[in-house]
Amino acid sequence: MTEFAILGAGPAGCAAAIMLARAGRDVLLLERTAAPREVVCGEFLGVDAAAALAVLGLDAAALGGVPLRRLRVAHGTRETAAVLPFAAWGLSRLRLDAALQAAAGPALHRGVTVLGAAPEGAGWRIRTSAGEVAARQVILATGKHALRGFPRTGAGWIGLKLHLDGVDPGDAVALLPFVGGYAGLQPTPGGGANLCAAVRAVPEDWLAAVAGGSALGARLLRDARPRWTRPLAVAGVPYGFRLGPGGPPGLFRIGDQASVIPSFTGEGVALALHSGLAVAAAILAEQDAAGFHAAWRRRSAVPMHWAAAGAWALRAAPAGFAAAATIGPLARLVAGRTRLDISRGIGL
Numbered sequence: 001m002t003e004f005a006i007l008g009a010g011p012a013g014c015a016a017a018i019m020l021a022r023a024g025r026d027v028l029l030l031e032r033t034a035a036p037r038e039v040v041c042g043e044f045l046g047v048d049a050a051a052a053l054a055v056l057g058l059d060a061a062a063l064g065g066v067p068l069r070r071l072r073v074a075h076g077t078r079e080t081a082a083v084l085p086f087a088a089w090g091l092s093r094l095r096l097d098a099a100l101q102a103a104a105g106p107a108l109h110r111g112v113t114v115l116g117a118a119p120e121g122a123g124w125r126i127r128t129s130a131g132e133v134a135a136r137q138v139i140l141a142t143g144k145h146a147l148r149g150f151p152r153t154g155a156g157w158i159g160l161k162l163h164l165d166g167v168d169p170g171d172a173v174a175l176l177p178f179v180g181g182y183a184g185l186q187p188t189p190g191g192g193a194n195l196c197a198a199v200r201a202v203p204e205d206w207l208a209a210v211a212g213g214s215a216l217g218a219r220l221l222r223d224a225r226p227r228w229t230r231p232l233a234v235a236g237v238p239y240g241f242r243l244g245p246g247g248p249p250g251l252f253r254i255g256d257q258a259s260v261i262p263s264f265t266g267e268g269v270a271l272a273l274h275s276g277l278a279v280a281a282a283i284l285a286e287q288d289a290a291g292f293h294a295a296w297r298r299r300s301a302v303p304m305h306w307a308a309a310g311a312w313a314l315r316a317a318p319a320g321f322a323a324a325a326t327i328g329p330l331a332r333l334v335a336g337r338t339r340l341d342i343s344r345g346i347g348l
């Protein structure tokens with residue numbers, strides 16, 4: 001019997017595990033992968049993520065994060081740029097997740113796939129590929145991957161990610177809407193770039209589709225050489241999902257299991273990290289799962305709303321987005337409204 005079983009060692013699960021272990025609590029962090037690896041993500045980290053990482057003893061710049069200073073948006077022959085209204089970095093998920101998982105220390109048990117979780121007596125029984133575990137409380141942090149019995153509702157997007165050589169986005173994150181979806185391109189540590197896209201259906205040649213969406217995309221991707229034979233892909237991403245009230249006692253849902261913010265207009269990693277900090281604070285304050293979920297729903301409401309509006313505008317009116325007169329104010333508006341309130345929920 002362990003006190004807390006945390007299912008999934010992404011940013012959310014690691015943040016919760018680090019804070020609970022720091023408070024001297026008995027934590028088991030179960031992660032199915034045998035080693036850190038790349039996952040589908042635009043790899044954009046802003047000030048909210050940096051603030052949460054600082055609480056966890058990590059620093060995006062020290063991890064090799066490439067500073068990002070500008071936002072570029074292009075559509076057709078239009079293109080425009082704005083100075084980012086806050087500090088931001090491009091950091092590969094391999095590096096970020098490896099650092100967080102290392103910081104989780106001995107709580108982390110790798111190569112263990114969780115198969116199911118069900119209430120039993122006053123606690124929970126968790127079925128895993130390595131046998132069964134009993135826990136007093138469970139923190140569900142399997143992120144993009146649904147655990148059987150804990151569905152999420154919402155529109156299913158497909159996420160694609162590919163690291164590229166021969167591409168130099170400079171100090172900018174480029175938003176590149178194209179027919180069928182939208183993409184983000186930004187530098188990776190050590191050179192090259194990360195191209196990440198959200199689509200409804202995967203185009204036959206998605207690199208060509210992104211390049212075909214704008215002159216800027218075509219220019220940036222002209223000499224692109226994929227580092228991997230195939231892009232990483234994840235299906236059924238329920239953008240806009242927000243966990244409703246209720247749920248079984250003793251089961252806390254965090255990260256993408258609690259809310260899924262649309263990519264490129266909101267920051268899922270920041271939300272995941274802050275939800276991990278917030279759940280640890282809630283548990284240490286003896287708040288129950290229903291109380292935590294209600295508080296998290298309130299705290300994430302404004303960022304979720306504005307990110308959804310930004311993503312809708314990017315899809316519905318990409319030409320307007322790529323207009324010089326609108327991008328600066330729009331970027332500031334969405335960026336301002338999608339910030340989490342850093343001072344709340346950290347529990348310090």
Ligand SMILES: Cc1cc2nc3c(=O)[nH]c(=O)nc-3n(C[C@H](O)[C@H](O)[C@H](O)COP(=O)(O)OP(=O)(O)OC[C@H]3O[C@@H](n4cnc5c(N)ncnc54)[C@H](O)[C@@H]3O)c2cc1C
Pocket residue numbers: 007008009010011012013030031032033039040041042043044045112113114115141142143144145147158159160196197198234237254255256257263264266267268269270272
């Ligand atoms: C296309 C796209 C682009 C994005 N771009 C950005 C961006 O630029 N910036 C940003 O901040 N956010 C971005 N996001 C969102 C971000 O990736 C997520 O919000 C964030 O990763 C959520 O963290 P998490 O810890 O909840 O889940 P995850 O990062 O998904 O981690 C979950 C962990 O659980 C493990 N796991 C899953 N199932 C099991 C199981 N059954 N048993 C054991 N372990 C399991 C996984 O291996 C993984 O390690 C993007 C998302 C998409 C889809």
